[in-house]
Amino acid sequence: xxxxxxxxxxxxxxxxxxxxxxxxxxLSESARQAEAAEKEPQVRSGEQTIKLxxxxxxxxxxxxxxxxxxxxxxxxxxxxxxxxVSIDGSSGASTVIVDGKPVTASTTLALAVEGKAIxxxxxxxxxxxxxxxxxxxxxxxxxxxxxxxxFVVAVRAYLDKNPNATEEMIRNNLNGNICRxxxxxxxxxxxxxxxxxxxxG
Amino acid sequence: MAEYSWPSKEDSRLIGKRHxxxxxxxxxxxxxxxxxxxxxxxxxxVKALGSPHAHCKVMSVDVSAAEKTPGVVHVHVLRMPxxxxxxxMVYPEIQTEGELIVAVAAESEGAAAEGVSKIKVQxxxxxxFADDDDLDAAIKAGRTKRAxxxxxxxxxxxxxxxxxxxxxxxxxxxxxESAHVVEGHYGIDVITHCCLEPHGSTVEWKGGKLxxxxxTQNVSKTDDGFAAALDLTADDxxxxxxxxxxxxxxxxxPDYWGIAAAEISKATGRPVKFMLTRDQExxxxxxxxxxxxxxxxxxxxDGVVQIWxxxxxxxxxxxxxxxxxxxxxxxxxxxNYRRVATSIAVNAxxxxxxxxxxxxxxxxxxxxxYDDLAAKMQVDSLDIFxxxxxxxxxxxxxxVYTEELKLAAxxxxxKAKWHPHGKGPRKGSVVDGLGIxxxxxxxxxxxxxxxxxxxxxxxxxxYCGTQDLGTxxxxxxxxxxxxxxxLDIDDxxxxxxxxxxxxxxxxxxxxxxxxxxxxxRRAATDALARLFEKVAPALGAQPGDLEAKKGRIQVxxxxxxxxxxxxxxxxxGMSTIEIxxxxxxxxxxNLSSEGVGGVQMAHVSVDLETxxxxxxxxxxxxxxxxxxxxxxxxxxxxxxxIMSIAYALFEQRIMDPKTGxxxxxxxxxxxxxxxxxIGEIVVEMYEPESQRSRGVIGLGEPxxxxxGAAISNxxxxxxxxxxxxxxxxxxxxxxxxx
Numbered sequence: 001x002x003x004x005x006x007x008x009x010x011x012x013x014x015x016x017x018x019x020x021x022x023x024x025x026x027l028s029e030s031a032r033q034a035e036a037a038e039k040e041p042q043v044r045s046g047e048q049t050i051k052l053x054x055x056x057x058x059x060x061x062x063x064x065x066x067x068x069x070x071x072x073x074x075x076x077x078x079x080x081x082x083x084x085v086s087i088d089g090s091s092g093a094s095t096v097i098v099d100g101k102p103v104t105a106s107t108t109l110a111l112a113v114e115g116k117a118i119x120x121x122x123x124x125x126x127x128x129x130x131x132x133x134x135x136x137x138x139x140x141x142x143x144x145x146x147x148x149x150x151f152v153v154a155v156r157a158y159l160d161k162n163p164n165a166t167e168e169m170i171r172n173n174l175n176g177n178i179c180r181x182x183x184x185x186x187x188x189x190x191x192x193x194x195x196x197x198x199x200x201g
Numbered sequence: 202m203a204e205y206s207w208p209s210k211e212d213s214r215l216i217g218k219r220h221x222x223x224x225x226x227x228x229x230x231x232x233x234x235x236x237x238x239x240x241x242x243x244x245x246x247v248k249a250l251g252s253p254h255a256h257c258k259v260m261s262v263d264v265s266a267a268e269k270t271p272g273v274v275h276v277h278v279l280r281m282p283x284x285x286x287x288x289x290m291v292y293p294e295i296q297t298e299g300e301l302i303v304a305v306a307a308e309s310e311g312a313a314a315e316g317v318s319k320i321k322v323q324x325x326x327x328x329x330f331a332d333d334d335d336l337d338a339a340i341k342a343g344r345t346k347r348a349x350x351x352x353x354x355x356x357x358x359x360x361x362x363x364x365x366x367x368x369x370x371x372x373x374x375x376x377x378e379s380a381h382v383v384e385g386h387y388g389i390d391v392i393t394h395c396c397l398e399p400h401g402s403t404v405e406w407k408g409g410k411l412x413x414x415x416x417t418q419n420v421s422k423t424d425d426g427f428a429a430a431l432d433l434t435a436d437d438x439x440x441x442x443x444x445x446x447x448x449x450x451x452x453x454x455p456d457y458w459g460i461a462a463a464e465i466s467k468a469t470g471r472p473v474k475f476m477l478t479r480d481q482e483x484x485x486x487x488x489x490x491x492x493x494x495x496x497x498x499x500x501x502x503d504g505v506v507q508i509w510x511x512x513x514x515x516x517x518x519x520x521x522x523x524x525x526x527x528x529x530x531x532x533x534x535x536x537n538y539r540r541v542a543t544s545i546a547v548n549a550x551x552x553x554x555x556x557x558x559x560x561x562x563x564x565x566x567x568x569x570x571y572d573d574l575a576a577k578m579q580v581d582s583l584d585i586f587x588x589x590x591x592x593x594x595x596x597x598x599x600x601v602y603t604e605e606l607k608l609a610a611x612x613x614x615x616k617a618k619w620h621p622h623g624k625g626p627r628k629g630s631v632v633d634g635l636g637i638x639x640x641x642x643x644x645x646x647x648x649x650x651x652x653x654x655x656x657x658x659x660x661x662x663x664y665c666g667t668q669d670l671g672t673x674x675x676x677x678x679x680x681x682x683x684x685x686x687x688l689d690i691d692d693x694x695x696x697x698x699x700x701x702x703x704x705x706x707x708x709x710x711x712x713x714x715x716x717x718x719x720x721x722r723r724a725a726t727d728a729l730a731r732l733f734e735k736v737a738p739a740l741g742a743q744p745g746d747l748e749a750k751k752g753r754i755q756v757x758x759x760x761x762x763x764x765x766x767x768x769x770x771x772x773x774g775m776s777t778i779e780i781x782x783x784x785x786x787x788x789x790x791n792l793s794s795e796g797v798g799g800v801q802m803a804h805v806s807v808d809l810e811t812x813x814x815x816x817x818x819x820x821x822x823x824x825x826x827x828x829x830x831x832x833x834x835x836x837x838x839x840x841x842x843i844m845s846i847a848y849a850l851f852e853q854r855i856m857d858p859k860t861g862x863x864x865x866x867x868x869x870x871x872x873x874x875x876x877x878x879i880g881e882i883v884v885e886m887y888e889p890e891s892q893r894s895r896g897v898i899g900l901g902e903p904x905x906x907x908x909g910a911a912i913s914n915x916x917x918x919x920x921x922x923x924x925x926x927x928x929x930x931x932x933x934x935x936x937x938x939x
Binding site for chain 2: 064066067071074075078079080081082083084085086087088090091093120121122124125129133136137138140141142143144145146147148149152170171172174175176177178179180181182183184185186187188
C-alpha cells in the first residue's frame with residue numbers, strides 16, 4: 001500500500017479542493033487531474049474536501065491523505081455495510097466495487113477513488129432487491145452476519161464477470177473472504193442459485 | 202397451571218420446517234447495525250496502546266505528545282505507575298502481550314491511531330515463560346501445578362494393601378493381560394475466538410445513565426458488569442445489542458475496555474466508540490486452552506479398551522488452567538483408567554469459554570488413541586469405535602451412537618472406501634483416508650423471561666432480553682409464537698437485544714434456543730388461554746373447546762364455528778393481553794431437555810510430497826431432540842464442521858516460546874479455511890420420535906467437537922502415520938512422515 005500510495009500521490013503537487021475545481025463536474029475534473037498528474041508530479045496533504053461518487057450519487061466528503069474509503073463510507077456517509085475486520089484486507093469484509101472491480105475499502109485510500117464509481121452492498125437493496133442478497137437469504141448464508149455484506153459484494157462482482165460460473169469455479173475463485181461462523185456451504189449454494197437465475201422474485 | 206407441550210409432528214405447521222431467518226435480509230444488505238456500526242452524534246473514536254512485551258512492568262507513561270496530536274481529545278491511562286499507601290511506587294505488572302495500557306480518544310480513527318503512536322512508555326522486561334507443550338521445561342521453570350486427575354479400577358485393594366502400590370500393580374497387570382497395547386502422544390494447540398466483529402462498545406451518558414451498545418452474548422446481565430465497575434446500579438445501565446458479529450464464548454462481559462469507554466465518555470461528555478483492533482482481538486479477547494497428552498491403553502483381543510493411563514498438560518494462560526481431565530478419555534470410558542492433569546502457566550491472556558469448552562480438545566486427544574488401536578490391529582476403525590461403545594460415559598446412549606455410526610457410515614460409503622491404515626492406493630503422491638469422531642453435549646435450556654402482548658387489533662409483540670449470536674434466535678421466537686397462535690411468522694413482532702427487556706440467559710452452553718422456546722411457548726399458551734376466554738361466548742363454546750389454527754380461532758375440529766384472528770382479538774375490547782412468563786433453568790418440563798450425541802466422519806486426501814491435507818467430505822450425524830428451524834439447525838452444523846476443519850488443519854496461535862510474542866495476530870497469518878477449503882459436507886439430523894419427543898435441546902456447540910478427531914484419524918488412515926498435534930499443518934505432516 002505504501003509504495004502504491006507514494007507512486008500515486010506523494011510526489012504530486014497539492015491540487016486541493018479549490019472553488020474552481022469544486023464547481024466542475026466530477027468526472028471531467030478527475031480526467032483533468034489525471035492529465036495534470038501525467039505532466040507533473042503532485043502532492044496532496046492535509047484535510048481537504050473531495051467528491052466521491054457512491055452508489056450513483058456524488059457526495060462531498062472531508063478526507064486526509066491517510067483516510068481510507070472504508071472510514072469515509074462508515075463515518076461520513078452512514079454506509080456501514082462494509083465492515084472493518086482486517087487492516088490488510090485479508091478478510092474481504094470491506095469489499096466494495098470500484099469501477100466494476102472488487103476492492104477492499106479498508107486498504108483503499110479515499111483520495112485514490114475520486115472520480116471513480118463506487119458501489120457498496122447497500123446499492124444491492126434498492127427499489128429492486130439484487131438476486132445475490134436474495135439468494136443469500138434463501139440459502140441461510142448468514143449466521144452472525146458480520147462478514148456477509150462483504151461476501152455478498154464479492155459474489156456480485158465475481159458473477160458480474162462470470163455469469164455462468166460453475167460450482168467448481170465458485171469454490172476456486174471466491175477465496176478472498178473469511179467467515180468465522182462457517183457459512184461457506186450456504187454461500188456456495190446461494191451463488192450457484194444466482195447463476196441458475198434464482199433470487200428474481 | 203397450564204400443561205405446556207409441543208404439537209405432534211403431524212400437527213406442527215411451522216416447527217421443524219425450513220424457514221429463512223427473519224434478519225437475513227438486513228444482514229445480507231448491510232442494513233443490520235452491529236455495535237461497530239452504531240455512530241452517535243459527536244462521538245469520539247478510541248484506539249489503545251497494548252504492551253509489546255508478554256511480561257513486564259510499566260515504569261513510566263508519557264502521554265504529552267499524544268495529547269498534542271491534532272484531533273486527539275482525551276488520553277486515558279489504564280495502567281499508570283503510582284504511589285501506594287505506604288508511599289512506595291507500584292509499577293503495574295503486565296502478564297500478556299497486547300494488554301492495554303493507554304487509550305486515546307480522538308475525532309477520527311486516523312487521529313486516534315496517530316495519538317497512540319506518540320505515547321511513550323518505559324517498561325522493565327521480566328522473565329517470560331511461553332512454552333505450553335514442553336512439560337519438562339515447564340516443571341523445570343516451576344510453572345506447573347496439579348490440575349486434577351482420577352483413578353478408577355474395577356478391583357479394590359485388600360484391607361492391608363497400600364492403595365498406591367495396589368494401583369500401580371493392578372494397572373501393570375491389566376496392561377500385561379492386554380492383547381493390544383498402544384502408546385501415543387497427541388495434542389491440540391491454542392486457538393483464538395477471532396470474532397470478526399472485535400470486542401468493543403459504543404457508549405454515551407444520558408442524565409447520569411449509561412447507554413451501552415455492546416457486542417455481547419449476554420445482553421441481560423452485562424448491565425451488572427458496567428454498574429459494578431462504575432459504582433452504579435444495574436438500572437442505571439441500558440445495554441443494547443441487536444446484532445453481534447460473533448462471540449463463540451468470548452463476549453460475556455463488558456471487559457475492562459468497555460469500562461474504559463464509559464469512563465472516557467464521562468470525562469469528555471461525548472459518546473465514545475472503543476473497538477479492539479484485529480491484533481488486539483486475537484491477543485487479548487479470547488482463546489481456547491491447549492492440550493497435550495501421553496496415553497497408554499490396553500485392549501482385549503477384540504479391541505475393547507480395558508485400561509487407559511494418561512498424563513495430560515496444557516495451558517489456559519497466566520492463570521494456569523487447562524483442559525479439564527473430567528472428559529478424558531472422551532465419551533469412551535474404560536472400566537479401568539487413570540488420568541493425571543497438569544496445568545502450565547504461561548505469559549499469555551487467560552482462556553475464555555470456546556464453543557463446547559474442553560470437549561474438542563478432549564476428543565482430539567483421546568479418540569485418536571482409539572483409532573491408533575485400530576491402526577495397530579490393522580482392523581476397521583468403525584469396528585473399534587462400535588465395539589468400545591460397550592464402555593462409555595456420555596449424555597447420550599450407546600444405542601443412539603450405534604445408530605448414528607451406522608447412518609454416518611452409510612452416508613460416507615465407509616465400507617467401500619475404507620482400507621487398513623497406510624495401505625490405501627496411492628495416486629501419484631496422494632493418498633486418501635477415513636476417520637471417525639464422536640461427541641456429546643448438554644444443551645440444557647437457560648432461564649428466560651418474555652413479555653408478550655396480544656393487542657385488540659390482532660397485533661402480537663414479544664420482548665425478551667436474549668440475543669442472536671447467529672443461531673437465528675429471533676426466528677426461533679417468531680416460529681414458536683406463530684405456531685402457538687396459528688399465525689404466520691410475519692404476523693408476530695419479535696424484539697430482543699436490550700437489557701431493559703425481561704431477563705433471558707446468556708448465550709453460552711447451547712442454551713438459547715431451548716431457553717426462548719420455553720419462555721415463548723409458555724407465554725403464548727397462556728395468552729391463548731386468555732384469548733379463548735374472551736372469544737368463547739361469541740362462538741357459543743367453552744374456552745377449553747377452542748383451538749388456534751390457520752389464522753383463526755375455532756371450535757376444535759369445526760372450522761365453520763370460527764373467527765378470524767383479528768375478529769377474535771377484537772373481543773378484547775379496550776384491553777390488551779399482556780403476559781410475562783418466566784422459565785427457570787433446571788425445572789422439569791415437557792418442552793426441553795438436555796443431552797445429545799453425534800458422530801462425524803471425514804474423508805481426506807494427503808499429498809505425501811507437500812504435506813498438504815485436503816478435506817474431501819465430512820458427514821455429520823447429529824441428534825438434538827426437537828428441531829424448531831430446520832434450516833438454521835443445518836446451518837449451525839455446517840458452520841461447526843467448518844470450524845472443526847479450521848482448528849484441525851489451519852488455525853493456531855503461534856507464540857514465540859522465548860518472548861511470548863503472538864506472531865500471527867493478523868488474519869493474513871492466522872489461517873482460517875476459505876470457501877475452497879471445505880470439500881463436501883453432508884448433514885444428517887438423527888431424529889426418530891424417541892429423540893423428538895425429548896423437546897428442544899441446544900445444538901450450537903456439539904457439532905464442533907468431533908471433527909478434529911475425525912480429520913486427524915483420516916490423515917492417519919491415509920498415511921499410516923499419526924500426526925500428533927492439531928492443526929495438521931503441511932510442516933507437521935511432513936515431519937511425521939519423516
